[in-house]
Structure formats: C-alpha cells, structure tokens
Amino acid sequence: MNRSKKIMAGIASVAMLAGVASVYANPADKASAEEPVIFSADFEDDECGFTRRGEAETLEVTDAAAHGGSKSLCVSTRAESWNGAQIALDGLIEAGQQYLVTAYAKTEWYSTLTLSMQYDNADGETQYGNVLSMSNEGSDWSAYENVKFSFPPGSTNMHLYFEASDALTKIYIDDFTISNLPDVEIEDLTPLRSYYTDAFKIGTALTPSDLASKPFMKLVDKHFSGSITVGNELKPDYVLNKKSSLAYYEETGDDTNPQVSLAAARSVLDYCLENNIPVRGHTLVWHSQTPDWFFKEGYADDGEWVSKEKMTQRMENYIKNVMETLEKEYPDLNIYAWDVVNEAWEDNGSPRQAGSNNVQSGQSAWVKVYGDNSFIDYAFKFARKYAPEGTLLYYNDYNEYIDGKTNAIIEMAERLKEQGLIDGIGMQSHLDVGFPSAAQYKNALKKFAATGLDIQVTELDITTADTNAAGFEKQAQVYSDIFDAIYEYKDSISAVIFWGVTDDASWRANQTPLIFDSEYKAKPAFYSIIDGLEPTDPPVTTPSVTTAPAETTPQETTPLETTTPSETTAPSETTPVETTEPDSKGSYGDLNSDGVVDLSDLSLLSLHLLKEETLSDDILKYADVDGNESINLSDLARMRQYISKRIDSLGPKK
Numbered sequence: 001m002n003r004s005k006k007i008m009a010g011i012a013s014v015a016m017l018a019g020v021a022s023v024y025a026n027p028a029d030k031a032s033a034e035e036p037v038i039f040s041a042d043f044e045d046d047e048c049g050f051t052r053r054g055e056a057e058t059l060e061v062t063d064a065a066a067h068g069g070s071k072s073l074c075v076s077t078r079a080e081s082w083n084g085a086q087i088a089l090d091g092l093i094e095a096g097q098q099y100l101v102t103a104y105a106k107t108e109w110y111s112t113l114t115l116s117m118q119y120d121n122a123d124g125e126t127q128y129g130n131v132l133s134m135s136n137e138g139s140d141w142s143a144y145e146n147v148k149f150s151f152p153p154g155s156t157n158m159h160l161y162f163e164a165s166d167a168l169t170k171i172y173i174d175d176f177t178i179s180n181l182p183d184v185e186i187e188d189l190t191p192l193r194s195y196y197t198d199a200f201k202i203g204t205a206l207t208p209s210d211l212a213s214k215p216f217m218k219l220v221d222k223h224f225s226g227s228i229t230v231g232n233e234l235k236p237d238y239v240l241n242k243k244s245s246l247a248y249y250e251e252t253g254d255d256t257n258p259q260v261s262l263a264a265a266r267s268v269l270d271y272c273l274e275n276n277i278p279v280r281g282h283t284l285v286w287h288s289q290t291p292d293w294f295f296k297e298g299y300a301d302d303g304e305w306v307s308k309e310k311m312t313q314r315m316e317n318y319i320k321n322v323m324e325t326l327e328k329e330y331p332d333l334n335i336y337a338w339d340v341v342n343e344a345w346e347d348n349g350s351p352r353q354a355g356s357n358n359v360q361s362g363q364s365a366w367v368k369v370y371g372d373n374s375f376i377d378y379a380f381k382f383a384r385k386y387a388p389e390g391t392l393l394y395y396n397d398y399n400e401y402i403d404g405k406t407n408a409i410i411e412m413a414e415r416l417k418e419q420g421l422i423d424g425i426g427m428q429s430h431l432d433v434g435f436p437s438a439a440q441y442k443n444a445l446k447k448f449a450a451t452g453l454d455i456q457v458t459e460l461d462i463t464t465a466d467t468n469a470a471g472f473e474k475q476a477q478v479y480s481d482i483f484d485a486i487y488e489y490k491d492s493i494s495a496v497i498f499w500g501v502t503d504d505a506s507w508r509a510n511q512t513p514l515i516f517d518s519e520y521k522a523k524p525a526f527y528s529i530i531d532g533l534e535p536t537d538p539p540v541t542t543p544s545v546t547t548a549p550a551e552t553t554p555q556e557t558t559p560l561e562t563t564t565p566s567e568t569t570a571p572s573e574t575t576p577v578e579t580t581e582p583d584s585k586g587s588y589g590d591l592n593s594d595g596v597v598d599l600s601d602l603s604l605l606s607l608h609l610l611k612e613e614t615l616s617d618d619i620l621k622y623a624d625v626d627g628n629e630s631i632n633l634s635d636l637a638r639m640r641q642y643i644s645k646r647i648d649s650l651g652p653k654k
C-alpha cells in the first residue's frame with residue numbers, strides 16, 4: 001500500500017515539473033449504453049477539423065493504416081514529444097460538464113501514446129493534463145474507449161489531442177468520437193450519513209473533475225455531505241503561486257512572503273459554500289506535492305536550500321496568506337478543520353529522509369532545511385495563530401496503525417496538546433483487505449483516543465485485488481469490521497471521510513477500494529456498514545443530535561449489533577471536560593444536556609450558526625458562553641478553547 005502511494009506521489013510531482021497543473025479526467029470506464037454523439041471523425045475524406053499542435057508536424061489522411069473504413073489521420077514529421085494532432089472543442093462542449101471520448105490510435109514503433117487535454121483556466125493560464133496514457137507497440141491500435149473527461153468550470157480554448165513520448169514516431173488516429181454522458185439516476189437508498197447521525201459526520205474527498213458528473217454528485221449530496229475534503233487543490237503545489245511570489249520578491253526584495261491563489265480549489269469551495277457543507281482543509285505542510293522552489297533561495301528551482309530561519313518566515317507567511325485569502329474570498333465558508341501537517345513520520349517513528357521529493361519520492365524538503373522534524377511545531381503554532389478561532393487542527397498520516405508511527409504521532413501530539421496547538425489526529429486509513437487487521441486498527445484507535453484528542457478518519461478506502469463477487473464480499477466484511485472498531489470509539493471520532501465515492505474515480509481505481517462502483521451502484525461494502533443500524537429520519541449532517549434535548553431529537557438510532565462497550569480507555573471517559581456553572585436545568589456549553597461539554601456541543605452550535613439546525617431558546621441560553629447576550633462565532637471560539645482546556649470556565653463573567 002505504502003509503496004504504491006509513494007509511486008502515485010512521484011507521478012504527481014513529475015506532472016508538476018512538466019507544467020501539468022491539473023488532470024481532470026477519470027480512468028477509462030466502459031459505458032454500456034449508446035450515447036448521443038456530439039462529434040465524430042472517421043477521417044475517410046479529410047482531417048475532420050484536427051490541426052497540428054506545433055510547427056513541425058504534417059497532418060494528412062492516409063490509407064497506410066485504418067481502424068474502421070479504409071483511412072486514418074496520420075501525424076508525421078514530428079519533432080517533440082508534445083507534437084501531435086488536436087481538436088478544438090469550444091462551442092462543441094461546455095466547461096464543467098463531463099463527456100465521453102472514444103478514439104483509436106497507434107504509433108509507428110514502441111512509444112507511450114497519450115490522449116491529453118489543454119485549456120486556459122478561469123485565470124487565463126494555460127493548463128495541460130493527461131486523459132489516458134497507453135503503451136503502443138506500433139502494430140495494433142490502442143483503444144481509448146468511453147473515457148470520461150471534463151474541463152474545469154470557466155475553461156476556454158479547450159482541446160483534446162494525441163501526443164507520443166517518442167518524439168519521432170508517426171501517430172495514426174481513427175474513429176474519434178465525443179458523446180454526452182447520460183444522466184444516470186442513482187439508487188433510491190437511505191443516505192449513508194443518516195445511519196451515523198449519533199456518531200460522526202460522514203464525508204468524502206472531492207475534486208473539480210468530480211463536480212462535472214451529475215450522478216457522482218447525486219451520490220455526494222445524498223450520502224457524503226457531512227464533510228468535504230478538497231482532494232488536491234488546497235495542497236501547496238496548487239495554492240503556492242510561483243509567478244506572483246517572484247513578482248512580489250522583485251517588487252519588494254522580500255523573498256519570505258510566498259503568494260497564494262485559490263484558483264484551482266474554487267469550484268469545490270463554491271460547491272461547499274452553496275450547499276452549506278463543512279470543509280476540511282488539506283493540507284498546509286507536506287513533503288509531497290510541494291514544489292522545491294518554495295524551499296530555495298530566490299524561489300529558483302536550482303537555487304540553494306534556504307536557512308531554517310528563512311524557511312520559518314516563509315512557512316509563517318504562507319500559512320497566514322492561505323488563511324487570510326480564504327477569509328477574504330470565502331468569509332461564509334465553514335472550513336472547520338485543517339490538516340496542518342501531513343505524513344511527517346516514517347513507519348518506524350523517525351523523520352523522513354532529507355531531500356527533494358521531485359528527485360526521490362518520499363524525501364522531505366522540510367527535513368532537508370530543518371535537519372529534523374522540528375518544523376512540525378512551527379506549523380501548528382502558525383496554524384493556530386492564523387486560522388479562524390474555532391478551527392480544529394489535525395496531524396494526518398497513513399500507516400498510522402504501525403506501532404513505531406503510532407507512538408511517534410502520540411508523543412508529538414501530547415507535546416502539541418500541552419501547548420493547546422492541536423485538536424486531533426487524522427487517521428488516513430488507506431487500508432487493504434489483507435492489512436491491517438481490524439484488531440490492529442482498533443489498537444491504534446484506542447491509543448489515539450487515550451490522548452483525549454479528537455480523531456478523524458480522513459481518507460478511508462480499502463483495496464481488494466480480487467474484483468470478483470467473492471472479493472467484494474470479503475471487502476464488505478473488512479469494511480464492516482473496521483466500522484465496528486470506529487463505532488466503538490465514536491465518542492472520540494468526529495468524522496469519517498472516504499477518499500472518493502466511486503471506484504473508477506479512485507486514486508487506486510484498479511483495486512476498487514470504495515463503496516460505490518463505476519455504475520454508481522452501492523457495493524456489498526455499502527450494505528455491510530449500515531447492517532444492523534437504523535437511519536435517523538430526517539437525515540442531518542450533525543454528529544450526536546440523538547443526544548440533543550427532546551425538541552430537536554430525531555428518532556433514536558440503534559448501535560451496530562456487534563458493538564461492545566468500550567473498555568477503560570473509552571473516549572467518553574477521557575475526552576470531555578466536566579461542565580461548569582451548573583444551574584437547576586443545565587450548564588453553559590452543554591447543549592445536548594449530557595453533562596459534559598465536548599465536540600458534540602460544538603458541532604450543535606456550529607450547525608445552528610450555519611442555520612442547518614435550529615436550537616430552541618431553552619438550549620440557546622446555554623450557548624451564550626461569553627455572556628454577551630448574543631449567540632455568534634465568539635461563543636463557538638470560547639467553547640473550543642474550553643474543550644481544548646485553554647480556558648477553564650464558560651458563561652458570563654461574575
């Protein structure tokens with residue numbers, strides 16, 4: 001698992017080096033139905049509107065090769081790997097919508113042959129992305145059949161094109177069609193999140209390409225709208241803007257103030273804002289998907305590594321700029337959580353190897369500059385300083401159930417907790433049916449819960465190499481076992497986020513790790529994680545509403561049949577803080593009247609402020625925790641400070 005993850009990260013880095021900012025396509029997925037064709041080119045008579053990409057190429061219809069009919073389009077006299085044939089799509093398709101492309105192509109001799117896309121984004125910057133790469137031996141046609149693709153909203157100058165890694169081979173293209181994707185109805189299932197209203201938010205990661213698929217988004221709306229993580233576009237490589245950072249440096253002589261842009265994240269953030277969905281920010285400080293120039297003198301890719309002192313200034317300004325830009329551009333968006341640091345510890349509990357992640361994936365430029373993992377404390381310090389009050393701050397990692405790493409995370413988390421700098425631990429949970437066992441996973445949950453910090457399952461997916469019925473049954477069993485463990489620790493867990501929705505759009509698509517298939521149908525794993533549970537009706541996105549006072553209490557939920565009561569480290573015994581200022585009826589901050597002030601109360605108040613829940617006046621009087629006779633964000637902030645033990649009482653000052 002770990003190895004394939006790092007390979008993926010490596011590919012992402014190489015793509016960035018090549019100037020590829022975004023890949024907005026899903027892997028090939030055979031569509032069963034005949035789809036309405038928007039554009040078709042058989043190249044029997046002419047080039048059908050295709051043009052060359054560079055100056056060198058010659059495009060002509062040829063009978064030297066044909067997939068269907070007797071002719072194809074031949075691109076010869078190429079000089080660069082990006083040379084090829086393109087079709088302009090403005091006027092034919094709409095940006096932000098998903099389509100299917102089918103095409104057949106071959107080379108003259110062995111080469112990687114790639115169907116790619118080019119467009120100008122909403123900020124007018126030209127972007128490139130690979131739709132589907134295949135190896136071609138030069139003999140048979142490669143089939144690019146029913147490949148889903150979309151351009152981000154606001155794109156112009158949209159093109160699809162073929163290119164080949166070998167700069168000199170001819171490329172032949174034939175039977176190229178673009179069709180509309182049918183608007184598939186999704187199954188009439190009870191929302192997944194409504195089975196867990198008493199426990200935690202259910203959410204998913206989301207990328208701009210997902211937004212282009214209507215059926216995909218119907219699944220998101222219905223099942224996963226408790227929390228959305230921006231899948232890629234809030235990572236440093238998307239947010240850091242080299243051009244404006246250099247311009248700022250030139251203008252001011254200050255190279256410690258990296259400039260940021262939310263352009264790539266905008267479509268997902270807009271969706272969350274419009275639909276009132278709480279957002280997890282992911283991620284501020286990471287070794288991967290972070291460009292080298294950020295760590296180099298003068299922001300030059302080949303510059304010297306900067307000093308620790310300068311990097312700390314850059315880190316502070318970066319985090320400040322991200323928070324300020326979000327606040328300015330999205331004042332009403334609820335970014336309730338941030339992964340402040342991602343993946344800083346090796347499985348054995350030591351820091352990563354120092355180095356450039358673009359040279360050897362897995363190496364950390366942070367460690368290169370700092371010499372150790374001391375950058376983590378700075379990151380949390382700056383995140384706490386600049387994130388809006390009430391934002392929950394997490395450390396996030398994979399293989400978090402391997403002892404060496406579990407212990408390193410706990411030691412770090414305890415230290416940060418002492419200083420009030422961390423709120424929780426993110427367990428990525430990229431699992432496989434064979435590893436880890438549910439018992440091993442539960443052991444990590446138990447240890448993390450004992451810290452008294454919140455836990456979020458941040459990137460859940462469980463791969464299976466066997467993609468037949470038996471494999472999916474086994475996968476369902478493992479999902480069920482893992483959910484049993486998670487449910488047992490529900491008092492310490494505020495969200496369970498899947499890393500995607502449908503298998504075909506997963507980063508590990510060929511091992512089908514998710515709970516919906518490429519036809520948008522629920523897999524056995526979906527049914528296994530609701531088995532024995534009763535949904536709460538109507539479904540709401542809040543955890544713990546079942547413990548709310550009578551007026552707002554929806555119908556009771558039934559816990560998982562297999563759930564056993566938690567043992568001595570049960571989160572409910574370690575996490576909550578005793579309530580203060582009790583009066584005859586209730587206590588400040590204890591909005592669900594369960595005798596403690598904890599994240600459930602925080603969540604109720606935040607839903608009230610977001611207007612997702614209406615709390616009765618009887619409850620609201622306990623929400624005025626700053627005693628200024630109005631209920632607003634400052635009450636939320638005080639409650640959070642109280643829960644993280646930074647203040648020791650709530651309510652009007654006496």
Ligand code: GLA
Pocket residue numbers: 005008231282342398428430459507
């Ligand atoms: C890690 C990161 C995620 C994502 C996955 C792979 O888990 O935290 O952001 O990149 O790898 O998709």
